[in-house]
Amino acid sequence: MSDWTSKLPEAARAYIADRRIDEVECIIGDIAGVARGKAMPAAKFGKQTSYFLPNSIFLQTITGEWADNPFDAFTEPDMILVPDYSTATAAPWTADVTLQVIHDAQDQQGNPVPFSPRNVLRRVLALFEAEGLRPVVAPEMEFFLTARNIDPNQPVQPPMGRSGRRAAQKQAYSLSAVDEYGKVIDDIYDFAEAQGLEIDGILQEGGAGQIELNLAHGDPVRLADDVFFFKRMIREAALRHDCFATFMAKPIAGEPGSAMHIHHSIVDIATGKNIFSDPDGGESLAFLHFIAGMQNHMSAAIALMAPYVNSYRRYVPDFAAPINLEWGRDNRTTGLRVPISTPEGRRVENRLPGMDCNPYLAIAASLACGYIGLKAKQMPRPEFSGSAYIDSDDIPTNLGDALDLLEEDAALREVLGVEFCTVYDSVKRNEYKEFLQVISPWEREHLLLNV
Incomplete structure (x- = not known):
């Protein structure tokens, strides 16, 4: 060699x-x-x-x-x-x-280079390391398999399964639904093995042809690399079987969107202990500070977790996506969920990022919010009990508003890097301006002859 x-x-x-x-x-x-x-x-x-x-x-x-x-x-x-x-x-x-x-x-x-996404994530991790801390993350990937769509003017449709019928919706956790496109899944497993990528589990989500792929927890840069590789590999596996894989946040009207939930915990480098738990196994102040930082700065970070105009179509009530920055224990309606775990595994799940995000930037932004909370020793709002599918001013409703919030959050910009945030704003404002020049089918259907 x-x-x-x-x-x-x-x-x-x-x-x-x-x-x-x-x-x-x-x-x-x-x-x-x-x-x-x-x-x-x-x-x-x-x-x-x-x-x-x-x-x-x-x-x-x-x-x-x-x-x-x-x-x-x-x-x-x-x-x-x-x-x-x-x-x-x-x-x-x-x-x-x-x-x-x-x-x-x-x-x-x-x-x-300060505006390279991988370098942005490394910058955030260096700030934790300077405090003697090491973040651990675990991403969950949701995506749709769809029929080939070569005409952007036509709606996206679910794929045809081995039964000869289109994939059905509302079949969450169904093994039969996964078997409908088992050959694609087989190739994903085979490709992952050849690439040395570890899959923690695959399951059917609630949308027609929607799959969730979980990754084991680990180093944030390595996990972001894995998501980066998985996206490319999953697309290739789908093409082998005459279908598309899409990571759009909301590719099909009337179906749930696709998220990239991120689980976070923080380890003390010197002791190897999870700082979210006290010695007696209870929730620590650091745990609450981290949540508070996410509540106070996530509205601005949404610009990186929901980076396209389509991303905001996912934030609608009763479609399995959070529309708030409330936190709760084992409550999937809150944007910040605390899963059931042992004290060693105590973590916070950020359910806001869409699967259309850049994994380096979404993980960096999510950790940056928690870092600010740890440094400022902020306290979160009281835990939310019950359904949090409520009206909320936490989440911007479009990309333009999200970019405005990012521009105004000096603390978040400093952690991510002002140069990066400036370049990111320039790119995204350009995309948003271009989108606003497009006339949609809805406008032609309802406005052309009626107004």
Whole structure:
């Protein structure tokens, strides 16, 4: 093996076995969480000392347009990409032996590029580490399998199952419903094994063709990497079976939306103990401070957890999505849920992020809110009992309002990085402005001849 292949994780080495590596994909997640980068022959990758991409990839909108650079003229200087060999994993859907390697972005002086999403998450984790703390997270991924949709003017439909009928809604936790598209699930398992990705469980959610995939708890950067890899892999598995996988927050009218719930706990590095629990096993003040920080700053962080105009269609009553920042023990109607657990496993579940989020940014923003609460020693509102599907001013109702709240929250901007927040605002304002220029079918149907 050459020097660089000796740095590969065990799963990647097992995938290669005695075969020759044909290609390496040098990838990095942009603001949307889309994989950008370049592919090259493995022989060239092994000899290359530097990899470059223009910093403008972080100014590209989801439609492919370019937002204004808030800091300098649009000269597109190169960033230096540094491979993180611990992320190297197979691309098992390709015809040849291909590896994917996530890269970190540095400027030409060797400093982390502040608006790279992976660097934003690392920045937040460094603040915890400076306090002697280490966050632990566990994301839950919800997504829809759908029939192929090649005409954006047509509504999205559920996929056809092996029975010859379209996937049915309101079949949460049904194993028969999962079996309807079992071949896609089989490929997801096989791909995950080849990539060394750990699945904690797969289940049917409440929507037609809606699946939830749970990941085991662990390091936030590694888990964000896993979600990043899973999104790409699940799409590839679906395409093999003539359907789409979508991570849109609300792809089908009348169906539940798709969330990326995030479970958080915080460990004291020196003792290895969960700071959310007192020595006697009760809830600690730190636990309440963390919740308070989320209540006080999540309204602004929604701009990163619900990053598109479609995201806000998920926040409606009685569709299994929270519409508030209340907290409660084992209460799924609250935005902040405290699941049943042992003292060692005590955690807070943030149910606000949509699955359309960039995992690095959603986890970073969620932890940032809790960090502010820990530092300020804030106290939360009283626990909410009963159904929290109530009118609430906690959650902005559109992307424009969410961006305004982020712009006004100086404490959150400081934790995430002011430069990043400025670039993020530029990209998202551009997307929102472009959306507002689109005339919808609803407007043509009800306004064209009636007003």
